[in-house]
Amino acid sequence: MSAIAIKYNDEIVDLASAEERGIEGEEIELDNSPESLDVLRHSTAHLMAQAIKSLYPDAEFYVGPTVKEGFYYDFKTESEIGEGDLKKIEKQMLSFAKKKYKIEKYTISMDEAKEKFKDDHLKLSVMERIKDDTVSIYKQGEFEDLCRGPHLPTIGLIRYFKLTKIAGAYLGGDSKNEMLTRIYGIAFADKESLKNHMTMLAEAAKRDHRKIGNEMKLFTFREEVGAGFPIWLPAGGRLRARLESLLFKAHRKRGYEPVRGPEMLRADLWKTSGHYQNYGENMYFTHIDDIEFGVKPMNCVGHIKVYEDELHSYRDLPIKYFEYGVVHRHEMTGALHGLFRVREFTQDDAHIFCTVDQIEEQIIEVVDFVDKIMTTFDFKYNMTISTKPEKAVGDAEVWEKSEAALVSAMEKHNLPYTIDEGGGAFYGPKIDIKILDAIGREWQCGTIQLDNNLPERFELEYNGEDNEKIQPVMIHRAILGSFERFIGILTEHYAGEFPMFIAPTQVAIVPVAETHKEYAKLLSDKLIDINADSEIYAKNDSLNKRIRTAEKTRVPMIVVIGDEEIENKTISIRDRRTREQYIISEEEFLTLIQTKVNEVNF
């Protein structure tokens, strides 16, 4: 196989450019290495543009880069293009590829380029952003495109690709601009890899929490209830209750006090907090008599009112309040997505009021808490520290100390983290926790934010050693983020195969015949005593059918009860995943379940 590009000082240079510049380097062949795929996909994007141009001659093109999941090209045409047209474009691409046009490169001056693309206002706007005097053009057959490269030597090398999605995208990613059509695609060096990729996508679709949530009857949405308002069904309710109760204990152990603020608070309070001015667009407001109220989008104000309920001494700090806080936010319709983005959700929210000197130890504790939870669920995660932005309020020294405390907490725990310079909120630096699920997708969940702004606005204080009034630091933190999103992620992470300690139902009991029903009920009661939920499958169906039904609910353990079991006080267990069966004594069984249900402590 011959080279498609070379690597020159870590830069990938295509053959045409290498010749132009007279450089040599390590040869890159057409395979599935990241470098090779990048070139291949970039050229596939151009091939797609070529096909689009031939099918829709009025099409104008913006940019067509490669991205993590393949490539896309943004363009505009008067014709309406829908999902059904992707096949047509693919076909056209293949027919061009068969012609094996060479991809030729030449360089022209910016002025020449502007003349060449004078009918394409999108290309012109691309050129607006290029500062160089010359630009390169890549040409394949009749089709020419302004591009920096690198590209394959010929489009004949493109064979294994697929157009995956069609969607709208704002020009330049700015919602103030016009909307273009974007087509996404993927390409590989060989057929097998493309096939594997498509299989992988299908696997990911099978894990979709919306699909599994429906199948397992965890939650539902209804048009008449309203977009973005989830309804928790019994099975989801049980799962969620287990998670809540585990987490409740974990908070108590760490000295958090459960509190609860009201759902709506007077609008004036939101003016004091600044939410009215800065977040009002996302809030829901109503009136009671003549007074305006705002439904809480966050729980901090409620917790501040708890703090204000009594005077505090420096000896009391840190003070930690937590609440499974229901919040409402006006998310835009297009943003709603299953349990991942909803308009009403419950945060595992807590606020820590502490002294500046206590920040570091508090952060360490929270980070440790996060670690416990994430490891329990087999999540890999990484953290990002966001530092002081340009527009910031508060004392410079406190900012410095706060940031240092965050970094130091990471370092001391030897945790990997990245820094987002200037990415913090205007009121304080923060740590975002991003988790990686079983199939490598990244999710933003928890967050730890330092806040000097709200204590200032509400004039919070505690008495110091010399009885002086000192303003405490407030730490906002959520670990799961929200029960909704976290359970959605868990569902996809486990593909619905929840571990015993969180599963909606721990055990399915299948009595062989009607005479065994009574015994099944006794066993079920014993399970409740050890905090395990079970369901008895005693319907008038064949044994096989009932086992099948139980299997389909994804319950971790199925036990079959018949004469033999009752006589010998044994349990016949069927493991869902391995489909293996084994028999143990009832006592062993109950111990086993109890261990599995209680093995987790955050």
Add this chain to the structure above:
RNA sequence: GCCGACAUAGCUCAGUUGGCUAGAGCAGCUGAUUUGUAAUCAGCAGGCCCGGGGUUCAAAUCCUCGUGUCGGCACCA
């Protein structure tokens, strides 16, 4: 919010170029069967075809305005 697609029974889906009483499987109900590890048999019931307006002799089907869902964009736990 924007671009595009979609909406038929509790669920998953058929429904021809507009044309008789809108179908199937699963789930549900009734009955028979009482079962030893992934679907026993028979019968019954279930629909304002997302909602409002319109075109037409005739609309699940065409147009239009809503609502909801999906894929992205933009925005975010």
